[in-house]
Amino acid sequence: MITNFTTRYAASPKDVKNYNTTRLREEFLVNNLMIPNVINLVYSHYDRFITGSAVPTNESLKLKTINPLKSENFLDRRELGIINVGEKGTVIVDGTSYILEHKEALYVGKGNKDVMFSSASSENPALFYLNSTPAHKAFPNKKIGKDDVEVIELGAPETANARTLRKYIVNSVVDVCQLQMGMTTIKPGSSWNTMPAHVHDRRMEVYFYFEVPADQAVCHFMGEPTETRHIWMGNNEAVISPPWSIHSGSGTSSYSFIWGMAGENLDYGDMDHCKINELK
Numbered sequence: 001m002i003t004n005f006t007t008r009y010a011a012s013p014k015d016v017k018n019y020n021t022t023r024l025r026e027e028f029l030v031n032n033l034m035i036p037n038v039i040n041l042v043y044s045h046y047d048r049f050i051t052g053s054a055v056p057t058n059e060s061l062k063l064k065t066i067n068p069l070k071s072e073n074f075l076d077r078r079e080l081g082i083i084n085v086g087e088k089g090t091v092i093v094d095g096t097s098y099i100l101e102h103k104e105a106l107y108v109g110k111g112n113k114d115v116m117f118s119s120a121s122s123e124n125p126a127l128f129y130l131n132s133t134p135a136h137k138a139f140p141n142k143k144i145g146k147d148d149v150e151v152i153e154l155g156a157p158e159t160a161n162a163r164t165l166r167k168y169i170v171n172s173v174v175d176v177c178q179l180q181m182g183m184t185t186i187k188p189g190s191s192w193n194t195m196p197a198h199v200h201d202r203r204m205e206v207y208f209y210f211e212v213p214a215d216q217a218v219c220h221f222m223g224e225p226t227e228t229r230h231i232w233m234g235n236n237e238a239v240i241s242p243p244w245s246i247h248s249g250s251g252t253s254s255y256s257f258i259w260g261m262a263g264e265n266l267d268y269g270d271m272d273h274c275k276i277n278e279l280k
């Protein structure tokens with residue numbers, strides 16, 4: 001089996017103003033996820049947040065440590081969130097099996113040594129989306145099924161931002177050190193996520209867009225509120241959002257995305273909202 005990783009460094013908003021399209025995509029877009037039989041990881045220096053995927057088909061895939069961690073096992077000093085956006089699969093953590101159906105999640109605490117991914121069917125594999133952050137305390141592993149999530153309805157059809165937000169890995173659902181993860185689904189007829197936009201300089205965020213039809217796209221907006229840029233994104237692509245950046249998007253069809261955050265606090269609602277008519 002193959003484990004790949006790449007590193008992304010943090011960038012100043014003053015520099016990002018001067019990036020062209022290619023550079024913007026090189027620094028922030030993660031477009032090598034959900035490759036069969038491979039674990040692909042991107043190590044970002046924003047809060048040392050790792051974004052990745054594991055797609056096991058005929059054989060199980062083991063989460064191996066990577067060089068930047070300089071640790072024997074991947075989770076020696078980290079916690080991990082896993083959301084399955086594919087078909088049924090299993091994650092075995094130090095001998096305990098957790099079956100994850102479509103859109104179920106697993107929190108894996110610091111100190112676990114062995115994490116193995118497998119799919120129930122090699123033709124219709126599990127698609128495990130992974131987020132990992134540094135951790136300083138070992139919290140118990142916990143599966144988060146569809147009934148465990150906290151659901152909020154946001155937006156309205158009139159403003160084209162009607163969407164359902166599901167909180168999976170937040171501190172009211174599971175004990176965590178700093179990782180937060182959830183999923184937002186745009187309702188048919190709406191296109192905007194996270195509008196009105198916000199920033200939270202206390203935390204960075206990564207968005208993973210999925211359920212984007214093959215001939216459609218999502219235009220992701222980033223940048224300081226008065227200096228925005230955009231990145232066109234396809235299905236199963238992620239984008240790193242620096243703490244100083246808005247993170248909003250508009251799709252040419254309905255779509256879903258997984259948001260993952262890390263940083264200074266665990267307060268989901270700690271956001272500085274931007275006035276829509278003041279964005280530039």
Ligand SMILES: O=C(O)C(=O)C[C@H](O)C(=O)CO
Nearest residue numbers: 163165184193194195205259
């Ligand atoms: O649609 C939304 O609004 C979101 O999903 C917002 C994210 O959860 C977020 O940005 C949290 O800070």
Ligand SMILES: [Zn+2]
Nearest residue numbers: 198200205247
């Ligand atoms: Zn946010």
